[in-house]
Amino acid sequence: MIHKPSLELPIKQTMIALNRLRDEWMIENIWVSNFTVDQFKEAQSYSDSKIVNNQIEYSLLTRNQWKYAWWIKNMESEIIPYCQKEWIFVTAVRPIERGIFATWFQVIDDLVEKYNKTHAQIAINWLLSKDNLITIPKSSNKERLEENIGAVGRELDAEDVSLLDTTVFVVDE
Numbered sequence: 001m002i003h004k005p006s007l008e009l010p011i012k013q014t015m016i017a018l019n020r021l022r023d024e025w026m027i028e029n030i031w032v033s034n035f036t037v038d039q040f041k042e043a044q045s046y047s048d049s050k051i052v053n054n055q056i057e058y059s060l061l062t063r064n065q066w067k068y069a070w071w072i073k074n075m076e077s078e079i080i081p082y083c084q085k086e087w088i089f090v091t092a093v094r095p096i097e098r099g100i101f102a103t104w105f106q107v108i109d110d111l112v113e114k115y116n117k118t119h120a121q122i123a124i125n126w127l128l129s130k131d132n133l134i135t136i137p138k139s140s141n142k143e144r145l146e147e148n149i150g151a152v153g154r155e156l157d158a159e160d161v162s163l164l165d166t167t168v169f170v171v172d173e
């Protein structure tokens with residue numbers, strides 16, 4: 001996985017190297033991270049192998065307002081629809097934004113009660129309602145790992161997905 005587009009190294013050179021590694025069975029798949037649609041298309045144009053995943057910071061909190069990679073915008077209007085159309089997976093990183101935000105909003109409180117899930121589970125479940133989207137919550141705590149795995153099982157009802165889709169969650173810095 002290329003963690004982010006390089007300002008120094010030409011992407012062509014990197015893609016040729018990654019394809020060689022794949023030809024030699026040293027890697028199985030090529031992923032990128034923090035790539036816009038144009039950057040993704042350019043990388044793909046130099047690769048015989050399909051790039052199978054674009055990893056981006058995406059959560060209820062950071063949709064379309066990525067904080068780390070400032071060049072990533074329009075996740076919901078561009079990057080995710082493009083990946084879905086081309087059958088490329090999107091990995092949403094920081095799905096619960098370090099666990100801090102989900103407990104702050106009444107709309108999530110209501111869903112916690114309705115589904116008997118935790119705040120983090122609702123935030124993860126919402127991500128998994130999207131086609132071609134996977135997520136990698138991180139925890140070094142056994143109970144929280146189990147909690148996060150427990151996000152799957154019951155899907156959110158369509159109206160609740162829409163409710164979360166249309167709610168803007170804003171937190172002060």
Ligand SMILES: NC(=O)c1ccc[n+]([C@@H]2O[C@H](COP(=O)([O-])OP(=O)(O)OC[C@H]3O[C@@H](n4cnc5c(N)ncnc54)[C@H](OP(=O)(O)O)[C@@H]3O)[C@@H](O)[C@H]2O)c1
Nearest residue numbers: 033093094095096097098099120137138139140141144147
């Ligand atoms: N490609 C990229 O540019 C990029 C950028 C950022 C992150 N990432 C990757 O994405 C993964 C996740 O990112 P992240 O660790 O920043 O964010 P995250 O998974 O949203 O949050 C992890 C933090 O939340 C806590 N946490 C986990 N589960 C919780 C729960 N159920 N309730 C309350 N708190 C919980 C964890 O603490 P405990 O460990 O104490 O449970 C940890 O502090 C990592 O593997 C990271 O390397 C990639």
